[in-house]
Amino acid sequence: MSDKPLSGVRVLDLTRVLAGPYCTMVLFDLGAEVIKVEAKTGDDARGFGPFLNGKSGYFLSLNRGKRSIALDLKDDEDRAIFERLLAHTDVLVENYRPGTMEKLGYGFDALHKRFPRLIYAAASGFGHTGPYREKAAYDMVVQGMGGIMSLTGHPGSPPTRVGTSVGDITAGLFTTIGINAALYQRAQTGLGTKIDVAMLDCQIAILENAIARYFATGQVPGPMGARHPSITPFEVFATGDGYMVIAAGNDGLFRRLAETLNEPGLAEDERFASNDARTRNVEALKAELESRLAAHTTAEWITALEAAGVPCSPINTVADALADPQVLHRNMVVSVEDPVAGTVRMAGNPIKISGMPDATTRPPAPDLDGDRAAILADLARLEAN
Amino acid sequence: MSDKPLSGVRVLDLTRVLAGPYCTMVLFDLGAEVIKVEAKTGDDARGFGPFLNGKSGYFLSLNRGKRSIALDLKDDEDRAIFERLLAHTDVLVENYRPGTMEKLGYGFDALHKRFPRLIYAAASGFGHTGPYREKAAYDMVVQGMGGIMSLTGHPGSPPTRVGTSVGDITAGLFTTIGINAALYQRAQTGLGTKIDVAMLDCQIAILENAIARYFATGQVPGPMGARHPSITPFEVFATGDGYMVIAAGNDGLFRRLAETLNEPGLAEDERFASNDARTRNVEALKAELESRLAAHTTAEWITALEAAGVPCSPINTVADALADPQVLHRNMVVSVEDPVAGTVRMAGNPIKISGMPDATTRPPAPDLDGDRAAILADLARLEAN
Numbered sequence: 215m216s217d218k219p220l221s222g223v224r225v226l227d228l229t230r231v232l233a234g235p236y237c238t239m240v241l242f243d244l245g246a247e248v249i250k251v252e253a254k255t256g257d258d259a260r261g262f263g264p265f266l267n268g269k270s271g272y273f274l275s276l277n278r279g280k281r282s283i284a285l286d287l288k289d290d291e292d293r294a295i296f297e298r299l300l301a302h303t304d305v306l307v308e309n310y311r312p313g314t315m316e317k318l319g320y321g322f323d324a325l326h327k328r329f330p331r332l333i334y335a336a337a338s339g340f341g342h343t344g345p346y347r348e349k350a351a352y353d354m355v356v357q358g359m360g361g362i363m364s365l366t367g368h369p370g371s372p373p374t375r376v377g378t379s380v381g382d383i384t385a386g387l388f389t390t391i392g393i394n395a396a397l398y399q400r401a402q403t404g405l406g407t408k409i410d411v412a413m414l415d416c417q418i419a420i421l422e423n424a425i426a427r428y429f430a431t432g433q434v435p436g437p438m439g440a441r442h443p444s445i446t447p448f449e450v451f452a453t454g455d456g457y458m459v460i461a462a463g464n465d466g467l468f469r470r471l472a473e474t475l476n477e478p479g480l481a482e483d484e485r486f487a488s489n490d491a492r493t494r495n496v497e498a499l500k501a502e503l504e505s506r507l508a509a510h511t512t513a514e515w516i517t518a519l520e521a522a523g524v525p526c527s528p529i530n531t532v533a534d535a536l537a538d539p540q541v542l543h544r545n546m547v548v549s550v551e552d553p554v555a556g557t558v559r560m561a562g563n564p565i566k567i568s569g570m571p572d573a574t575t576r577p578p579a580p581d582l583d584g585d586r587a588a589i590l591a592d593l594a595r596l597e598a599n
Numbered sequence: 600m601s602d603k604p605l606s607g608v609r610v611l612d613l614t615r616v617l618a619g620p621y622c623t624m625v626l627f628d629l630g631a632e633v634i635k636v637e638a639k640t641g642d643d644a645r646g647f648g649p650f651l652n653g654k655s656g657y658f659l660s661l662n663r664g665k666r667s668i669a670l671d672l673k674d675d676e677d678r679a680i681f682e683r684l685l686a687h688t689d690v691l692v693e694n695y696r697p698g699t700m701e702k703l704g705y706g707f708d709a710l711h712k713r714f715p716r717l718i719y720a721a722a723s724g725f726g727h728t729g730p731y732r733e734k735a736a737y738d739m740v741v742q743g744m745g746g747i748m749s750l751t752g753h754p755g756s757p758p759t760r761v762g763t764s765v766g767d768i769t770a771g772l773f774t775t776i777g778i779n780a781a782l783y784q785r786a787q788t789g790l791g792t793k794i795d796v797a798m799l800d801c802q803i804a805i806l807e808n809a810i811a812r813y814f815a816t817g818q819v820p821g822p823m824g825a826r827h828p829s830i831t832p833f834e835v836f837a838t839g840d841g842y843m844v845i846a847a848g849n850d851g852l853f854r855r856l857a858e859t860l861n862e863p864g865l866a867e868d869e870r871f872a873s874n875d876a877r878t879r880n881v882e883a884l885k886a887e888l889e890s891r892l893a894a895h896t897t898a899e900w901i902t903a904l905e906a907a908g909v910p911c912s913p914i915n916t917v918a919d920a921l922a923d924p925q926v927l928h929r930n931m932v933v934s935v936e937d938p939v940a941g942t943v944r945m946a947g948n949p950i951k952i953s954g955m956p957d958a959t960t961r962p963p964a965p966d967l968d969g970d971r972a973a974i975l976a977d978l979a980r981l982e983a984n
Binding site: 219220222223232236240244262263264265266271272274275276322340341342343344345346349350351352353354355356357358359360361362363364365366367368371372373374375376377378379380383384387388389390391392394395396397398399401402407408409410411412414415416417418419420421422423424425426427428429430431434435436437438439440441442444445448449450452457458459461463520523525526527528529530531532533534535536538539540541543544546547558559560561562563564565566567568569570 | 604605607608617621625629647648649650651656657659660661707725726727728729730731734735736737738739740741742743744745746747748749750751752753756757758759760761762763764765768769772773774775776777779780781782783784786787792793794795796797799800801802803804805806807808809810811812813814815816819820821822823824825826827829830833834835837842843844846848905908910911912913914915916917918919920921923924925926928929931932943944945946947948949950951952953954955
């Protein structure tokens with residue numbers, strides 16, 4: 215018996231591109247079996263670069279370990295296969311525009327009548343209710359609408375996108391939470407439920423203290439460059455050869471920082487004596503700190519500040535981050551041996567669970583319809599039992 | 600019987616500040632009962648602004664609906680209470696520095712022997728294994744180390760923090776996924792497991808296509824301002840009175856965009872005839888589009904482009920986002936009536952589940968130790984059964 219928490223859970227995955235496939239990737243990593251049902255033209259992401267011997271590295275990393283069958287859900291024979299699969303499915307996941315599944319006759323209400331244990335999860339741009347429900351959304355659309363872009367960047371700079379698709383990914387994560395909670399609930403009740411997650415809603419859910427600040431003060435928060443709005447010093451600082459993060463927000467850490475900079479008097483200066491005072495005088499403090507930090511390199515300061523127990527870090531590139539000893543120790547870079555693309559490296563699973571194997575490799579992503587025969591053979595076996 | 604998926608699940612919450620409390624906030628929204636075990640000095644976040652009649656709006660929004668008991672886990676009497684609570688707990692969540700719980704005698708191995716059904720979830724900066732396991736981390740430290748800051752901002756600008764604490768929040772979300780999966784697993788096996796989630800690992804897990812691009816090409820990705828790296832046009836554009844997002848990445852949408860701008864020839868121009876060509880000529884395309892977009896306001900273009908079915912959006916402020924009709928329809932702004940702070944508004948639950956009530960209000964956050972008597976009375980009842 216497997217030690218993975220979702221061992222035995224069968225997922226039928228109608229999703230494309232990012233939010234949905236990210237969700238089912240996490241479900242796979244936790245032990246679920248994922249059958250990717252693709253249109254005859256395949257997931258659009260198969261066409262997204264970068265390419266490795268003609269195969270999409272983007273698609274490969276999101277769809278590792280899944281199996282693929284191509285079905286035309288308007289074709290009677292394919293619909294029959296789809297419905298036979300549904301009868302042996304625990305979780306259906308889709309990220310179509312709302313209403314699409316209903317038009318196909320596969321909306322939650324219809325499916326719930328036939329398959330009462332089926333959990334139905336939908337990740338969409340704006341959700342299955344409300345005035346925007348029929349609109350299309352992409353990551354950048356919800357980053358723009360949801361407020362996060364208004365908080366990101368330097369004051370006065372043009373709007374700045376978060377450098378990774380947090381619009382899609384957070385929707386994928388909240389959908390995954392909903393699915394797991396629904397599996398737990400079904401273990402008690404025997405009944406499946408519908409999960410309806412909207413990318414825009416998830417952007418609101420991650421605004422955190424910007425909401426509290428706005429409602430408390432009526433002031434609209436803006437971008438703050440690279441500093442924390444209310445903890446100081448908690449920011450990026452220039453050093454002799456670049457930049458670094460220093461996060462010394464309480465008085466004890468600030469004192470240690472001042473001592474490491476050989477300027478213990480900073481901690482006695484009334485402008486900097488408390489977090490509140492430091493936050494009011496954030497620009498003056500930054501000038502004081504940077505005048506000292508200019509004397510040495512980022513690497514030298516990291517060594518000195520770590521020795522003093524002051525939280526700090528370099529601004530790593532993606533290359534640095536992926537070569538970091540802690541990241542590698544935690545098995546956060548795993549690899550796939552793809553028969554065409556070769557060795558493909560990608561992010562591992564950040565949910566480490568006692569007793570759960572955390573392999574350093576993953577099975578490859580499927581070719582379009584590449585597992586039809588195996589999926590149908592498995593289905594026949596399930597039906598015979 | 601409640602229709603919430605985690606109804607009946609009892610959570611003992613040792614977490615402070617953001618990552619852990621965010622996780623247990625989601626668990627509460629899904630129906631769990633959360634007992635917050637605080638040090639006698641209380642969660643540090645009680646001291647974080649903004650303040651409403653002296654109470655932290657930051658703390659209130661993350662801890663709505665939880666109950667509080669103050670326990671000194673080095674005091675024998677309090678330890679006895681803690682252990683009695685553990686005997687009736689499904690999920691323990693902590694975000695101490697690794698090793699802290701072991702020193703208290705409450706590491707997973709020790710607890711698992713006494714309480715084999717207990718699920719133990721730890722969210723920490725670097726995880727419970729590896730060379731950095733004893734280091735402290737904060738959101739900005741892992742944003743710096745994990746690579747996301749190197750992808751965020753405009754080329755040539757100083758490093759830019761993502762404007763919300765994605766380092767904490769993604770760790771909270773992955774921990775929540777792990778807990779729900781562990782609950783499902785326990786329903787099959789009867790045994791609890793340990794979940795070990797590191798903020799840094801989660802930053803790697805959300806780098807998405809930057810990893811594929813780096814490993815495929817060897818080129819280190821940098822910040823790209825407000826555009827998508829490989830889909831074009833998918834970017835922020837200047838208009839007559841500000842900025843807007845236009846996401847017209849496929850040929851059909853690009854044609855509709857060109858027609859709406861009254862320049863259908865753009866879609867015939869060989870520089871812009873395919874996504875690949877548009878991405879190669881992204882700067883030339885931006886100049887062409889902005890020269891047309893300058894003629895009207897953002898609001899006018901949104902109306903016209905939406906009529907044409909081209910995905911687009913304004914760059915909303917937090918105030919705009921929180922007043923958006925779809926956001927309000929989806930109940931993504933809920934309120935708490937706090938006896939001291941008054942009406943406090945905060946983000947709702949983005950996981951909408953069929954049959955699950957989605958109240959427009961939440962119970963208040965607890966005062967420090969404010970529920971001691973009720974918690975102990977409940978415990979006595981549980982022990983008597």
